[in-house]
Amino acid sequence: MDFAYDARTEELRASLLDFMDTHVYPAEPVFREQVSQLDNRWAWDSVSIMTELRAEARRRGLWNLFLPGEEGAGLTNLQYAPLAEITGRSGHLAPATLNCAAPDTGNMEVLAQFGTEEQRKEWLEPLLDGRIRSAFAMTEPDVASSDATNISTRIERDGDDYVLNGRKWWITGAMNPNCRIFIVMGKTDPTASRHQQQSMILVPRDTPGVEIIRGMEVFGYDDHDHGGHAEMRFTDVRVPATNLIGGEGYGFAIAQARLGPGRIHHCMRAIGVAERAIEAMCARAEERVAFGKPLSEQGVIRDWIAESRVKLEQLRLLVLKTAWLMDTVGNKGAHTEIQAIKIATPATVQWILDKAIQVHGAAGVSQDFSLAAAYAGNRTLRFADGPDEVHKNALAKNELRKHREGR
Numbered sequence: 001m002d003f004a005y006d007a008r009t010e011e012l013r014a015s016l017l018d019f020m021d022t023h024v025y026p027a028e029p030v031f032r033e034q035v036s037q038l039d040n041r042w043a044w045d046s047v048s049i050m051t052e053l054r055a056e057a058r059r060r061g062l063w064n065l066f067l068p069g070e071e072g073a074g075l076t077n078l079q080y081a082p083l084a085e086i087t088g089r090s091g092h093l094a095p096a097t098l099n100c101a102a103p104d105t106g107n108m109e110v111l112a113q114f115g116t117e118e119q120r121k122e123w124l125e126p127l128l129d130g131r132i133r134s135a136f137a138m139t140e141p142d143v144a145s146s147d148a149t150n151i152s153t154r155i156e157r158d159g160d161d162y163v164l165n166g167r168k169w170w171i172t173g174a175m176n177p178n179c180r181i182f183i184v185m186g187k188t189d190p191t192a193s194r195h196q197q198q199s200m201i202l203v204p205r206d207t208p209g210v211e212i213i214r215g216m217e218v219f220g221y222d223d224h225d226h227g228g229h230a231e232m233r234f235t236d237v238r239v240p241a242t243n244l245i246g247g248e249g250y251g252f253a254i255a256q257a258r259l260g261p262g263r264i265h266h267c268m269r270a271i272g273v274a275e276r277a278i279e280a281m282c283a284r285a286e287e288r289v290a291f292g293k294p295l296s297e298q299g300v301i302r303d304w305i306a307e308s309r310v311k312l313e314q315l316r317l318l319v320l321k322t323a324w325l326m327d328t329v330g331n332k333g334a335h336t337e338i339q340a341i342k343i344a345t346p347a348t349v350q351w352i353l354d355k356a357i358q359v360h361g362a363a364g365v366s367q368d369f370s371l372a373a374a375y376a377g378n379r380t381l382r383f384a385d386g387p388d389e390v391h392k393n394a395l396a397k398n399e400l401r402k403h404r405e406g407r
């Protein structure tokens with residue numbers, strides 16, 4: 001078993017680490033300042049620092065790293081994992097700078113995998129080029145959406161068109177006016193079998209009947225520098241039948257395919273968040289003196305630092321093993337491990353962030369450090385892309401079956 005990164009990964013890592021040091025970290029306050037000056041605060045990708053960073057990322061070949069195959073950088077999951085981790089250290093800036101930010105990544109994967117030639121030309125090309133953004137609209141306020149078969153938005157065939165009616169919420173990125181296209185999940189046939197009732201369809205933002213109702217807040221953060229999360233209504237929204245992705249009844253299967261890579265990307269970036277938190281925790285513990293000695297000399301603080309390191313190393317190994325499995329036996333074969341990292345990562349990173357915040361005292365929950373925002377963002381990962389309990393339930397079911405068969 002070789003734990004070293006291969007030559008291509010090392011080369012990209014070196015370039016990315018340098019890019020982070022020389023461009024991304026210095027740009028963090030500039031980005032915040034420029035976004036705060038916008039007339040429309042959701043249009044975060046229109047600020048000049050973002051344009052400059054993206055040009056530099058492209059120049060360095062750090063573009064679309066998430067996407068395997070010819071359309072993207074052609075990396076394996078195992079090659080992309082350590083790079084995504086690095087971008088997680090500056091989660092509001094680095095992934096978008098490299099055109100590797102959710103939900104665009106998942107949407108591009110769907111279009112690359114299941115889109116027709118026309119759909120790819122019209123929507124995938126500008127997305128790969130970073131000219132437009134996109135959103136994925138599945139979750140609904142009126143039904144428990146962790147069970148995707150509950151989704152009740154109707155997509156009804158009418159001649160050469162489909163007509164959509166329904167309400168969605170938590171649609172990430174949708175507040176950004178440059179989010180030009182929505183992939184909407186709804187029911188085309190409520191009488192079909194449970195997993196074949198749903199379909200996915202492309203809905204351009206400017207289609208009559210598409211309505212943004214409001215932005216949603218996460219612990220009081222509106223995430224405007226991510227494009228926000230919108231509650232939306234679709235009223236008699238008419239789009240050509242050719243906008244359907246992959247055919248009627250494929251929605252559930254496409255959603256499953258989309259979530260495999262999406263989950264591992266979130267986990268990789270979250271490890272970067274935790275690395276930065278440990279760095280901040282150590283720096284603060286050394287400089288802050290209480291009761292006559294630096295906090296770093298208190299046994300309990302050392303325990304948190306040591307535990308954080310141990311937990312994070314375990315997590316990284318599991319994420320890398322999952323990436324390797326996805327590359328070698330496919331997303332289906334790596335199903336249990338994908339569930340395991342989705343369960344373990346947000347909870348562990350939450351634990352580390354909590355300790356980093358505690359070491360910072362009141363400053364840890366303030367706007368002066370990035371820990372509070374990181375905590376809020378990470379906490380949502382315990383249900384976004386499937387709640388912990390749903391993954392545990394499925395994992396346990398598999399485990400029970402395996403042992404039952406072995407007896």
Ligand SMILES: Cc1cc2nc3c(=O)[nH]c(=O)nc-3n(C[C@H](O)[C@H](O)[C@H](O)COP(=O)(O)OP(=O)(O)OC[C@H]3O[C@@H](n4cnc5c(N)ncnc54)[C@H](O)[C@@H]3O)c2cc1C
Pocket residue numbers: 103136137138139140143144145146147169170171172173218229380383384385386387389390393
């Ligand atoms: C910041 C953020 C961004 C998001 N972005 C998007 C997006 O871009 N697009 C989109 O479509 N959605 C998005 N979501 C929504 C997210 O995917 C859903 O919140 C998630 O799927 C859970 O659905 P729900 O909120 O309806 O929870 P519910 O289905 O109502 O579940 C509530 C709780 O019930 C429990 N539960 C459910 N099933 C089980 C079970 N089998 N066993 C035990 N307990 C169970 C869990 O504790 C769960 O948290 C986002 C959410 C957040 C917070």
